[in-house]
Amino acid sequence: MALNRLTLRNFRNIEAAELKFSSTGNIFVGQNGAGKTNLLESIYFLSLARSFRTSQLKKIIHSQTDYLQVVGCVKDTCTAVDSVLGIRKSVANTQIHINGETVKQSSRLAAYLPLQVIHPQGHQLLEQGPKLRRQFLDWGVFHVEPSFLSLWHDYAHTLKQRNAALRQGQAPRAIQLWDERVIEQGEKITDLRKAYLHKLQPHIRYYCLLLIGLDVDVEYRLGWLNEGGFAHALKKGLELDRQQGYTRMGPHRADLVFKNENTRVQDYFSRGQQKLLVCALRLAQIKQLKNETKRDPLILIDDLASELDEHHREKFIKTVFETGAQVFISTTDLDLLKLKSGSGCKVFHVERGEVTEMVHSGMQTEISQ
Numbered sequence: 461m462a463l464n465r466l467t468l469r470n471f472r473n474i475e476a477a478e479l480k481f482s483s484t485g486n487i488f489v490g491q492n493g494a495g496k497t498n499l500l501e502s503i504y505f506l507s508l509a510r511s512f513r514t515s516q517l518k519k520i521i522h523s524q525t526d527y528l529q530v531v532g533c534v535k536d537t538c539t540a541v542d543s544v545l546g547i548r549k550s551v552a553n554t555q556i557h558i559n560g561e562t563v564k565q566s567s568r569l570a571a572y573l574p575l576q577v578i579h580p581q582g583h584q585l586l587e588q589g590p591k592l593r594r595q596f597l598d599w600g601v602f603h604v605e606p607s608f609l610s611l612w613h614d615y616a617h618t619l620k621q622r623n624a625a626l627r628q629g630q631a632p633r634a635i636q637l638w639d640e641r642v643i644e645q646g647e648k649i650t651d652l653r654k655a656y657l658h659k660l661q662p663h664i665r666y667y668c669l670l671l672i673g674l675d676v677d678v679e680y681r682l683g684w685l686n687e688g689g690f691a692h693a694l695k696k697g698l699e700l701d702r703q704q705g706y707t708r709m710g711p712h713r714a715d716l717v718f719k720n721e722n723t724r725v726q727d728y729f730s731r732g733q734q735k736l737l738v739c740a741l742r743l744a745q746i747k748q749l750k751n752e753t754k755r756d757p758l759i760l761i762d763d764l765a766s767e768l769d770e771h772h773r774e775k776f777i778k779t780v781f782e783t784g785a786q787v788f789i790s791t792t793d794l795d796l797l798k799l800k801s802g803s804g805c806k807v808f809h810v811e812r813g814e815v816t817e818m819v820h821s822g823m824q825t826e827i828s829q
C-alpha cells in the first residue's frame with residue numbers, strides 16, 4: 461500500500477499542508493516541537509481514526525479552530541486501485557469518507573491503509589497490561605482474516621449480555637443460556653489467533669536474531685486455565701463470575717508471553733533490547749502480512765534517535781527499507797539516517813507546523829548499505 465498524497469487542515473499545529481509522498485521513504489526533519497510527530501499522527505489517524513499519543517481526540521484539533529480534516533490518496537500496490545480516504549472531525553463528531561461515501565465504521569479505513577508504528581514508547585507493548593499485546597495480535601489476525609472483526613464484535617456483544625445477566629444476579633441457568641454462543645465465538649477467535657501466531661513465530665525469531673542476536677519465543681495465554689477447554693472453565697468459574705459480576709475468563713483476557721531461554725524478556729532484556737524486540741515484532745507482522753496478502757503496510761517511525769544506538773539504528777533502518785514497504789520517519793537529525801543519493805526518498809522540513817519538501821530531496825537520497 462502507498463499513501464501518495466496527504467492534505468491536512470488544522471491537525472494540531474499544522475494549519476494547512478499538501479504533501480506528495482515518495483512510495484519508498486519519507487523523512488520529516490526539524491527541531492523539537494516543530495510538528496514531526498504530528499505529521500505521523502495524522503497518517504495514523506487517517507488509518508484508524510485514533511491517535512497513538514492520546515485517547516482524548518479533541519486534542520488533535522488545532523487549538524484555535526473547531527474542526528480538522530485529513531484527506532489521503534492511497535494506492536493498493538497489488539491491484540493498482542486508487543482510493544481517497546477522508547476524515548473530518550469536530551469536538552462533537554467524526555465523519556469518515558471512503559471514495560466519496562460516508563462510512564460509519566472506522567475499522568473500514570484500516571483495510572485501505574494498514575500501518576505499523578514504531579515510537580519511543582513502543583516498549584509499553586511489553587511492560588503494560590495485556591490489552592496492547594492483544595491489539596498487536598489482533599492487528600495481524602484482522603489484516604490476514606478480515607472476518608475476524610465481525611467475529612470479535614459478535615463475541616463482545618454476547619459477552620456484554622452475559623455480563624449484564626451476571627450483574628443483575630440472574631440464576632445460573634439464565635446466565636448459562638449465553639454460554640453456548642460465548643464458547644463458540646470465543647473458540648473461533650482463539651483458533652484464528654493461534655493459527656496466526658504459529659505463522660508469525662518464525663518471522664519473530666528471524667528478526668530477533670537479526671536485530672538482537674537472541675532467540676525469542678512467544679507463548680499464547682488463552683485467557684482461561686487450560687484444563688478441559690473454555691466450556692469447562694466457564695462452568696467451573698460461574699459461581700465466582702456471579703459474585704464478581706462479570707466474565708473473568710475468555711479470549712478477552714488472553715495474553716502473549718515473550719521468552720528468551722525460558723525467561724520472560726521483561727525480567728531479562730535491557731530497555732534497549734526491549735525496544736529492539738518491539739521493532740522485530742512489528743517487522744515480523746509486516747513480513748507475515750506480505751506473505752499472506754502480498755500487501756505492505758506503511759511503516760511510521762517516530763523519533764528515531766531516541767530509539768536505538770548507532771549500530772542497531774543502522775541495522776534496523778536497513779532492514780526496514782528492505783521490506784519494500786513505504787516508510788515515514790521523523791528525526792531531528794537527518795545525518796542519523798546515513799542517506800545516500802539514489803533511492804527516491806523524499807525529505808520534508810518541518811518548522812512551527814509548516815511542512816516543505818526539501819529541494820535536496822531532488823537528490824534522490826539512498827539508504828547506505
Ligand SMILES: Nc1ncnc2c1ncn2[C@@H]1O[C@H](COP(=O)(O)OP(=O)(O)O)[C@@H](O)[C@H]1O
Pocket residue numbers: 471472473474490491492493494495496497498499519520521522523524790810
Ligand atoms: N491541538 C493543538 N493545536 C495547536 N498546536 C498544537 C496542538 N497540539 C500540539 N500542538 C503543538 O505541536 C507541537 C509539537 O509537535 P510535535 O509533532 O510533537 O513535535 P516534534 O516535531 O518534536 O515531533 C508543539 O509546539 C505543540 O504546542
Ligand SMILES: [Mg+2]
Pocket residue numbers: 493496497498762763790
Ligand atoms: Mg516528536
